[in-house]
Structure formats: C-alpha cells, structure tokens
C-alpha cells in the first residue's frame with residue numbers, strides 16, 4: 001500500500017508525518033501547478049468546484065509516481081462538499097483509474113466503519129501508536145500555522161526586502177527531506193526561531209487586512225495566486241480568517257476552550273447570518289464583523305467560482321461594509337483567472353486603504 005492525499009496548501013506536511021510515524025509508505029503529490037489543474041479539469045464535470053478538480057489532479061500525479069491508495073476526509077454539510085469523497089471516487093473509477101480510495105467520514109451512527117478504515121490505512125498499527133501519530137500530526141498543523149503567521153507578520157516589516165520569502169521558500173523546500181513527526185517538528189521549530197529573528201524596520205506601520213472565504217482557496221497558494229505573498233510585498237500584514245489548525249480543532253479535537261471561543265466568534269456575525277449554509281460562509285461573515293470590530297483596515301473575501309455558500313456571503317458583505325464603514329473586496333478565482341488583473345485589483349484596494357488611513361491620521 002502506497003498512500004497519497006490532497007496537497008492542499010501545507011496539509012501535506014502533517015499528512016506525511018502521520019504516515020511516516022505509522023510506517024506507511026507515502027507519495028506526496030507535487031505542488032499544485034497548471035498541469036495539476038489541467039488534469040483535474042479534463043476529467044471533472046465543468047460545474048465541479050475548483051478544489052475538487054485540483055484534488056483529482058493531485059491523485060493522478062501521485063499515481064504516476066507510484067501511489068495506489070488515496071486517503072481523503074469525507075464531509076458533510078449542505079453544499080457540494082458533502083459529496084466530495086464519493087464524487088471523487090466515482091470520477092476516478094469512471095476514468096479507469098484503479099486506485100483504492102479510503103474516505104475518512106465523520107463517525108455518524110456507526111463509528112466502527114471509521115475505525116476500520118483508520119486501521120486499514122495505518123498498516124494495522126496498534127491503537128496507541130495510531131493515537132500518538134494523530135496527536136503529533138495535529139501538533140505539526142498547529143506549529144506550521146504558527147510559522148506561517150510569523151512570516152505574514154514579518155513580510156511587510158522586514159528590513160531586508162525578500163528575506164521572509166527566502167526563509168519561507170527554504171522551509172517549504174526542505175521540510176519534505178525530514179522523516180517522521182519528531183524530525184519534522186524540530187525543523188519547524190528551527191524555522192520558527194529563524195523567522196522570529198528577521199530584522200524589522202521599526203518605523204513601518206503596515207496596513208492590516210483580513211482574508212476570509214472558502215478554506216481551500218485560502219490555504220492553497222496556487223489557487224489564490226499567492227495572495228498572502230502579494231499583499232505582504234505591498235506592505236500589508238495579512239490575517240487569516242480560517243486556517244487548517246482551526247479546521248482540525250473544530251472538527252477533530254475535543255478542545256472545549258477552543259470550541260467555546262469559536263461559538264463566541266460565530267455569534268459576532270449572527271445579525272447577518274445565523275446558520276450554517278455549508279462551507280465556511282458563516283465564518284466568513286463572523287470574521288468580517290470581527291475584523292471591523294478590531295479596527296483592521298479592510299477585508300478581502302476569496303472564493304472559487306460557483307461556490308454556493310461563499311456567494312451567499314458575498315451578497316451579505318456589502319451590507320456589513322456599508323453599515324460599519326469597513327472596506328471590503330471580493331475576488332473570485334477559477335481556471336481562467338489572470339494574474340495581471342488580479343494584481344491590479346489588489347493594488348487598487350491597497351491604494352484605497354492607504355488613502356483612507358492617511359485621511360484618518362490627518363483628521364486626528
């Protein structure tokens with residue numbers, strides 16, 4: 001059994017660590033590229049969500065490198081995400097790809113099915129070993145997100161232009177050389193220390209922008225055209241409305257403190273959207289309200305074309321923006337998104353926020 005999984009931003013790092021610890025061979029899909037998207041688009045229905053197309057591209061690229069088993073998380077909820085696992089499986093079968101697909105669905109009424117599947121992909125490891133591997137993988141998720149947050153804070157403040165990018169590129173290139181959660185974690189810690197040392201220009205006061213929207217689009221740099229890096233290079237400190245760590249703590253952990261904090265967070269958007277309509281639309285609205293409460297300079301929503309929950313959120317955001325005098329912009333991405341137009345919109349938005357901030361200081 002040689003396992004693969006979606007590349008999905010930096011999810012491949014804890015996923016690899018998990019299977020390394022379990023002694024199971026993996027093929028990490030190559031970073032998402034034009035070729036990945038072309039493969040996925042070729043075999044998917046035109047109306048399928050962009051993340052689904054990219055996942056399929058990931059699996060086929062991994063299969064070409066020797067993988068024979070795909071592990072993916074199942075899903076539930078009112079949007080198309082609820083059918084992801086099964087649809088991906090059927091498309092691969094229809095296209096004649098003979099891969100074993102293991103869907104890790106929520107336990108539902110019969111947790112035995114989930115436990116059997118976990119056992120299967122763990123190479124029949126003992127339960128204590130499986131539990132330890134999952135705990136270590138979740139620690140890697142947490143630390144990776146912490147590291148990314150440091151890069152986001154440093155990029156607009158760095159004294160030597162490009163230093164943060166150099167460090168981040170090195171991290172992403174070298175992390176795959178390490179085997180097992182212990183070594184991967186210590187490499188992340190080392191990168192964290194190094195990132196904290198990046199010298200800052202003490203006179204810089206960057207704009208602060210919150211990124212909200214559909215989770216896959218937010219965490220996968222290829223899909224969002226590396227928006228975090230682009231905004232950072234425009235002198236913006238980026239705050240992320242949702243991260244992989246949030247997703248893990250919401251869906252897989254029993255951390256009561258976090259769940260309480262999350263409920264409080266979601267309640268911030270209750271005046272505008274008070275129920276789950278699928279995806280992360282509720283989080284998008286709550287985070288937009290939260291960013292305006294904490295006096296950020298603006299918010300950018302990013303969604304894949306045709307994403308139902310985020311289209312609803314997109315319709316609500318202008319009301320929040322108007323009522324709270326809070327600048328907001330929406331960017332929709334798909335297979336055809338051109339980098340030049342995207343960059344122009346980001347630059348125009350940042351310009352506008354700079355002017356607004358300048359005026360605020362003139363008046364005070």
Ligand code: SF4
Pocket residue numbers: 049050051079080081082214278279280304306307308309310
């Ligand atoms: S959240 Fe949007 S992109 Fe994701 S599955 Fe649902 S509709 Fe598709």
